[in-house]
Amino acid sequence: MDIVLLGSGNVATHFGKALFDAGHRVVQVYSQTKAHAIVLADALNARAIDDLEAIDLAADLYLIAVTDGAIGQVAAQLPAALNGIVAHTAGSVDMAVLIPHAQKYGVIYPVQTFSIAKPVDFSSVPLALEASDEATYAQLTQLVDPLSTQIFSCDSRQRLALHVAAVFASNFTNHLYAIGADILRKHALDFDLIRPLILETAQKVMAFSPREVQTGPAIRHDVGTMQKHLELLKEGHQGLVALYQQLSEQIYSN
Numbered sequence: 001m002d003i004v005l006l007g008s009g010n011v012a013t014h015f016g017k018a019l020f021d022a023g024h025r026v027v028q029v030y031s032q033t034k035a036h037a038i039v040l041a042d043a044l045n046a047r048a049i050d051d052l053e054a055i056d057l058a059a060d061l062y063l064i065a066v067t068d069g070a071i072g073q074v075a076a077q078l079p080a081a082l083n084g085i086v087a088h089t090a091g092s093v094d095m096a097v098l099i100p101h102a103q104k105y106g107v108i109y110p111v112q113t114f115s116i117a118k119p120v121d122f123s124s125v126p127l128a129l130e131a132s133d134e135a136t137y138a139q140l141t142q143l144v145d146p147l148s149t150q151i152f153s154c155d156s157r158q159r160l161a162l163h164v165a166a167v168f169a170s171n172f173t174n175h176l177y178a179i180g181a182d183i184l185r186k187h188a189l190d191f192d193l194i195r196p197l198i199l200e201t202a203q204k205v206m207a208f209s210p211r212e213v214q215t216g217p218a219i220r221h222d223v224g225t226m227q228k229h230l231e232l233l234k235e236g237h238q239g240l241v242a243l244y245q246q247l248s249e250q251i252y253s254n
Contacts, residue, residue, distance in 0.1 A: 001143055004028045004056055004084075005046070006074055007065035008036040010114040011089050015065055018122040020044045022146040027056050052077045061143065063108070064088040075101040085136055091163030094156040095130050106131035106140050109159055113170050122147050128154035128162065179240065186236055211254070218251035 001024050005016050008031035016026055026044040030052065031037035037048035049055065052074075055062075061084050064074050068090045075086060075098050086102035088095075091109050098105035109128040114120060127148045131137035137153075144151055154162065177198065181191040204213040217225040226248055233240050 001025070001060040002027050002056070002058065002084075003061045003063060004030065004059045005040070005044075005063055005065065006030045007063075008033070008040045009065070009067075010116050011110065012063075012065035013040055013116050014114045014120055014122065015063065015089065015108075015110070016040055016044050016046075018147050019143075024143070027059055030055065052079075055079060055082075057081050057083075060084045060139075062086045062102075068093050072097045078102070085131075085139060087140065091128075091166065092160055094160075095132075096156070099132075102132075104132055104136045104139075106136055107156070107159065108140060108144060109154070109162075111162060111166060123149055126150040126152065128152060128159055130155055130159065179243075183237060183240075214251060216251070218248040221252065 003019060003024055003026050005012055005026055005028065008029055012029070016029065020026055020043075026041075026046040028047045028049055029037045029041040029044065030049050031040075032050060034048060034050040037050060040046075041048035055078070057079060059082075062078065062082060064071050064087065066074055071088045071090060071093050075088075078086065078101055082102065085104045085106060086098050087106040087108055088098065089108055089110065091111075093107075095105065095107050107128070107130040110122075111126040111128065112120060125148050127144050127150065129137060129140050129144070129151060130153070131140055141151060180194060184191055184193065201213075217229070226244075230241060230244060233244060
């Protein structure tokens with residue numbers, strides 16, 4: 001397929017490289033910041049553009065990989081003469097946002113966290129697909145089939161639930177790592193001391209249900225230990241007291 005990539009950030013970069021490696025042709029990379037478009041376009045042997053009036057009208061797919069709030073704006077600026085599929089990559093944005101702007105449309109949502117600097121094995125990334133019709137779904141499936149071993153159908157409501165679950169499991173968890181690092185630093189301890197603990201926890205949930213392997217004072221109803229924790233937090237981390245109590249209550253009650 002000939003593809004126009006609309007975006008140049010984390011998701012666009014990883015998607016673009018995966019599509020390029022799979023043998024697809026990325027003909028253009030669009031970004032409001034031309035310098036950003038050039039960096040990605042050069043890596044994909046594509047043309048960089050910063051004006052949607054210069055978009056290639058003959059592409060097979062226009063893949064919108066921008067911030068969630070900008071998807072509708074970008075779609076609204078696409079020329080009406082496009083014949084290719086218009087798809088976005090967001091977890092929390094309903095496919096309906098594309099209806100006024102395309103005849104054929106869909107969603108390819110990668111269930112993964114991406115950073116430009118860190119390579120990702122795209123073959124292990126689950127891809128959630130949704131499309132305007134069966135023929136478009138088949139085209140999108142054919143497009144991504146070489147990219148991932150986990151491709152599944154997922155409507156907009158399901159995809160939103162999947163995104164919420166991912167935020168809890170990934171974004172919030174990472175923030176808790178940052179909180180742990182701050183506590184350690186304030187007590188002259190290194191974050192490296194708990195990296196093995198983090199790794200062991202992650203490995204356990206690869207094989208077991210998270211509820212099965214829950215540990216810690218809250219699941220044991222160890223009120224004495226939790227009180228000691230709260231006393232330490234009150235001394236130098238007052239803002240974390242309510243969070244500790246809420247999380248402990250969630251674990252205890254479930």
